[in-house]
């Protein structure tokens with residue numbers, strides 16, 4: 001459509017960053033798509049971009065299927081040092097980071113449109129971006145590009161949207177037809193199996209549909225002594241022949257069912273895997289919106305419902321279509337007059353089936369969501385069973401669960417009532433039709449218009465067609481059920497992480513020969529960082545936070561509770577995006593780094609160490625699957641954990657229970673430290689690693705931490721936990737930590753704070769109020785840190 005523009009980068013003599021004099025950027029938008037896929041807020045008028053405007057543009061962004069397909073360079077658009085966000089069109093702006101990923105064609109922008117109004121009309125989309133606002137640039141024909149400047153200013157403010165309604169918004173756009181199209185497209189890999197099943201279905205249905213015909217002929221032969229058997233066959237031969245045909249039909253039916261089931265299982269497995277793969281790459285906001293149990297329910301229940309709807313259900317539906325078509329044709333062949341009578345009863349049944357199907361679609365979506373609620377409630381409570389029992393809340397929990405379960409029951413009851421009504425009345429209509437045919441047909445037999453055999457065949461066909469029509473309505477309602485469940489799956493399947501997870505994108509650390517920029521040194525800088533959690537836009541945690549953490553230093557972060565100490569570690573791991581400012585690692589903007597590569601250089605010991613329900617060995621190997629047993633022993637000894645692990649009868653193969661429940665808090669913490677060390681990180685984050693421990697456990701963990709921080713690793717051999725006998729297993733002297741490992745500790749204890757090179761103190765305004773070493777900070781009369789230490793609020 002407009003590909004002429006998309007392939008070119010505008011050649012300009014002006015500065016790369018736009019109009020040098022005016023601080024403005026001129027950005028053209030083109031849409032190379034069909035109108036159905038226009039991003040919200042754009043319409044067909046938006047796509048005419050005059051060719052002559054090209055030289056005046058800093059950049060051209062072309063959309064294809066809601067993605068940026070081609071564009072000019074990033075520096076073009078984000079040439080301004082401080083421009084983190086560039087508004088493109090009314091209701092749509094793009095951040096530096098989003099741009100990086102979308103420009104590689106991997107990141108859908110649809111979410112950015114959710115807040116824009118549908119009635120925005122943008123003609124000839126040449127937009128001038130200036131200081132975060134947009135202004136229309138007159139196009140060639142002189143008409144303003146943007147009709148309502150005020151309106152657009154307002155819309156740009158919603159750039160960082162957080163909405164628990166995002167699924168609803170996305171799914172409202174999904175019609176039943178497009179859901180079906182998507183599902184069928186998804187089942188591409190099963191086409192062969194489904195095709196085979198359809199072939200076999202035609203054979204088995206042909207056999208089935210020939211039965212009434214043969215029955216009628218046999219009836220005539222038996223009741224009329226003058227009738228002859230075709231092809232000069234004996235009666236026995238005829239029966240034998242028919243039995244063989246039926247056997248072929250049975251074989252075909254077996255193959256059909258087998259192929260369909262196989263296709264169904266393969267589809268469920270693929271669907272489940274892909275949904276899980278996409279869920280696990282989502283950003284933290286997604287997990288704040290969607291609770292675990294609901295996600296698990298999508299993975300298990302919804303995948304099954306959806307898969308059945310396009311395998312078993314399609315097969316049954318096709319069989320019904322074949323039966324109805326063949327049956328009606330045979331009925332027309334036997335008696336057009338009787339067929340006409342039958343046609344009187346078909347339309348009401350069909351209309352009824354459609355209404356019923358729509359009801360089923362709606363109620364299925366509700367039921368699946370309610371099931372998701374039950375699952376998430378049960379999952380959460382069972383995972384925290386100690387808390388439930390410790391507070392004696394078993395009965396209340398049971399009541400609450402019953403309430404959720406009753407809701408599902410109520411929905412099921414409604415469905416059952418409507419289904420009963422539907423099938424009951426359908427059956428009645430069927431039986432009444434047969435009575436009708438018997439009356440009209442009986443008269444026709446008496447008038448010799450048709451034989452008894454033909455009437456028998458006709459009535460049998462009526463029964464077949466009737467049951468197939470019922471089958472068709474089931475097909476319709478089941479399809480709707482599948483679509484209801486599929487909308488929940490598509491959300492989980494298609495949601496694009498707001499923080500792009502792409503194994504190819506971005507700067508990677510590692511050897512230059514392999515495309516890396518060298519080893520990560522762990523030089524960290526926070527520059528003017530402002531941040532609020534997406535769910536709490538009004539609570540700005542950081543306002544212009546600056547921190548410089550040189551490679552190899554050990555810094556501590558201190559500050560009153562709730563002021564953002566842990567948040568710093570989350571931002572460092574890029575679990576959330578900044579409002580403004582930047583974080584750099586070895587001079588590279590965090591948003592330009594390959595996420596996986598960067599995170600593999602960081603290890604964290606969180607406030608609450610989470611272990612998986614498996615052995616100690618597997619928990620340790622999680623951070624470094626290639627580590628040898630010697631390595632494991634080595635890091636365990638460094639984390640002051642080798643003693644107690646060796647004392648377990650199964651040693652490294654000791655099962656730690658759900659979330660490590662069969663270890664003490666201190667033991668869990670030390671395993672978590674060992675796991676972090678095993679990845680040999682460039683940056684080690686210790687988030688209040690001793691906060692949840694009793695004093696003795698704290699002492700053991702602290703010992704491990706102290707040695708890490710002092711980097712005098714050998715000390716630990718002479719100074720291990722006195723309560724636990726040291727293992728006789730030799731530790732690995734080859735496994736050495738990086739000498740320049742940067743350690744960031746969120747610290748409470750004076751002993752930890754004292755060992756750090758620098759302490760950054762976060763103040764009430766979300767910035768660093770003091771920094772320096774422990775003694776310097778304490779020596780400041782009336783210093784913030786000093787007061788904090790005195791009030792023990794660190």
Ligand SMILES: Nc1ncnc2c1ncn2[C@@H]1O[C@H](COP(=O)(O)OP(=O)(O)OP(=O)(O)O)[C@@H](O)[C@H]1O
Nearest residue numbers: 288533535536541560561562563564565566567568
């Ligand atoms: N996921 C989240 N969504 C919204 N707000 C959050 C989220 N996590 C933390 N917060 C809020 O952000 C603020 C900073 O939290 P953070 O955990 O970083 O504080 P902290 O300094 O580490 O506190 P503490 O010393 O008590 O652990 C708090 O007000 C907290 O309520």
